[in-house]
Amino acid sequence: MKSDQAFNNIPCNIITGFLGVGKTTAIQYLLKHKPATQRWAVLVNEFGQVGLDAELIEGDVAREKPAGASVYIKEIPGGCMCCSAGLPMAVALNQLIKEAKPDRLLIEPTGLGHPKEVLKVLNGDNYKDVLDVQNTLTILDARHFNDDRYLKSPVYKQQLSVADVFIFNKSDEASEQDKSKANDYLEDHDFGSVKTVDVVNGEIAQSLLFEKVTKPATKEIKKGFSFLFKALDAHTLDNESVDDCSGFQRFKKIQDGFTSWGWVFEADNKDNFFDLTEIERALKGFSSLVLRIKAVIYSQDQCLYVNIQQADESLTRDDLDGSDPSNNTTKIEIIAQADVDFEKIESAILGCRRSASE
Numbered sequence: 453m454k455s456d457q458a459f460n461n462i463p464c465n466i467i468t469g470f471l472g473v474g475k476t477t478a479i480q481y482l483l484k485h486k487p488a489t490q491r492w493a494v495l496v497n498e499f500g501q502v503g504l505d506a507e508l509i510e511g512d513v514a515r516e517k518p519a520g521a522s523v524y525i526k527e528i529p530g531g532c533m534c535c536s537a538g539l540p541m542a543v544a545l546n547q548l549i550k551e552a553k554p555d556r557l558l559i560e561p562t563g564l565g566h567p568k569e570v571l572k573v574l575n576g577d578n579y580k581d582v583l584d585v586q587n588t589l590t591i592l593d594a595r596h597f598n599d600d601r602y603l604k605s606p607v608y609k610q611q612l613s614v615a616d617v618f619i620f621n622k623s624d625e626a627s628e629q630d631k632s633k634a635n636d637y638l639e640d641h642d643f644g645s646v647k648t649v650d651v652v653n654g655e656i657a658q659s660l661l662f663e664k665v666t667k668p669a670t671k672e673i674k675k676g677f678s679f680l681f682k683a684l685d686a687h688t689l690d691n692e693s694v695d696d697c698s699g700f701q702r703f704k705k706i707q708d709g710f711t712s713w714g715w716v717f718e719a720d721n722k723d724n725f726f727d728l729t730e731i732e733r734a735l736k737g738f739s740s741l742v743l744r745i746k747a748v749i750y751s752q753d754q755c756l757y758v759n760i761q762q763a764d765e766s767l768t769r770d771d772l773d774g775s776d777p778s779n780n781t782t783k784i785e786i787i788a789q790a791d792v793d794f795e796k797i798e799s800a801i802l803g804c805r806r807s808a809s810e
Contacts, residue, residue, distance in 0.1 A: 459549055461584040464557040465661050466570055468611050469591030470602060471563030471710065471787060472744045472761040474621040478591060478654030479558060483523050485658065486556070493554035495545055496527040497562045524552035541573055549582070556661070557583070564607050564707060567614045586662045590615035591654075594626035594634040601709070603637070612638075615646055616665050622764065623650035699723055699805075702798070703785075710743070713794045714785040715801065719750070723807045724782060728756045731804040732767055735760060738797055742788035750780040751806075758784075 469475050479494060486492050526548045528540050549557070559574075561567050567588065574585050590611050596602040603609075612618075618638065620626070626634075631650075638644060647665045649656075691706040699721045703714035717724035728751045735745055739760045747758035750772075759766040772780070784801060786794070 459553070459582045462549065462554060462557055462582065463662060464559065464574060464583045464585050466559045466561065466567050466574075466588040466614070467591065468561050468565075468567040468588065468614065469563065469619075469621075470593075470596065470605070470608055470611065473563070473591045473593045473596075474654045474761065474764070475560050475563070475591055476746075476759060477766070478589075478619070478621065478651075478656050479560060481654045482558065482656055482658065482661075486523075488522075490555035491522045491524065491552055492556045492558065493524040493548050493552040494526070494558045494560065495541075495548055496525065496560045497541075497565055498527060524548060524554065541570065542578065545573075564710065566607065566610055568610050571614060587616040587660060587665060588614050589617050589619050589656065589660060591619045591621050592634070593622055594620050594630040595622075597634040597637050598630065612641070612643065615643070617660050618643070618646055618648040619656060619660070620648060620650045621654055622652065624652045710787055710789065711792065711794070712785060712787045713798070714783070715798070717782040717805075719780040719782075723805060725750060725752050725806050726756075726782060726804050727751065727806050728754060728769065731801065732756065732758075734800045734804055736765065738800070739765070741792055742786050742797075744787045745785070747782075747784040749782045749784065755780070 467475055467479060476496075483492060483494070526544050528544050545559075548554075559570060561570050567590075571585070571588065573579070574583055596608075620631070620634070623631070635648070638646070638648070649660065691704075693704045695702040695704075700715055700717045703712075703716070705712040705714075717726075726749050728749065731749055735747070735758060739745060743761070745758060745760040747756070749756040749758065753772055755770045755772060757766070757768045757770070786797060788794075
């Protein structure tokens with residue numbers, strides 16, 4: 453890539469954070485408020501295998517910026533994009549840069565991915581003089597600092613260790629006690645000098661992407677634990693499967709104590725339309741049991757975009773307006789702890805299907 457002199461010092465940011473903190477919402481906000489004359493590109497890495505973030509981001513941006521062809525998005529589904537020596541990331545990143553020729557590049561690793569390894573790729577010789585790697589924003593939820601499942605996670609610790617700015621999202625939902633505990637934790641682990649910002653609904657100021665910030669003397673966490681990065685091997689540590697079912701495909705993935713089930717309902721099957729009112733009700737009904745729900749769901753005349761993170765819900769409908777029905781593939785993905793009854797959830801989802809003839 454570095455031999456292509458057409459691409460010089462493209463401003464680049466990593467936006468990282470654990471599952472469910474609101475990374476996609478934050479990126480949607482940034483894209484909707486970018487300078488109108490600039491082209492921005494986003495490389496998205498998803499935990500599950502279905503691949504939904506690109507469609508959710510594109511739908512949201514197009515809804516408010518109909519002429520928003522200056523936003524380019526590419527996704528890498530199926531886990532950490534830096535596994536296999538970073539090859540999936542390099543291929544996708546090179547394609548995105550060549551196609552988009554962006555004025556700014558945003559990279560969103562999966563919530564269970566390793567941003568330290570992403571930074572290693574971006575700062576490597578292949579992208580020297582091609583990318584200007586600016587601030588890494590780590591999005592946090594202050595309420596997570598009450599939960600050892602986060603604090604003991606090596607991935608969570610790494611997300612803290614790479615931050616140039618901590619973004620406390622959903623700050624209106626965190627108590628003063630939550631915020632105090634979070635700040636005490638960061639101070640105790642030598643992150644007191646890292647800039648912190650409270651936001652609501654991912655409303656991040658553009659200036660945080662590039663403004664000069666004071667960095668701690670070391671980017672490693674020094675107290676409470678010693679951190680050693682070890683990349684995941686997708687073939688030995690991940691449990692993945694794909695099942696061809698009656699009229700749809702089911703994708704399963706288990707990693708680091710989290711389970712993802714995804715469903716793809718192809719548009720060429722007349723039984724793969726959904727009653728949007730019923731599917732909304734069903735998804736809301738078990739949202740408190742899972743960590744995250746994302747979906748793009750089609751009826752015969754509308755599309756429903758879903759992004760639910762427990763109590764935080766975003767459900768938006770768009771009219772299809774004569775769009776090509778062959779592109780209307782419904783995708784649903786749910787991430788939860790391993791003990792959730794996914795078969796019951798699947799049964800509820802299937803019960804919301806409607807035939808085109810009904």
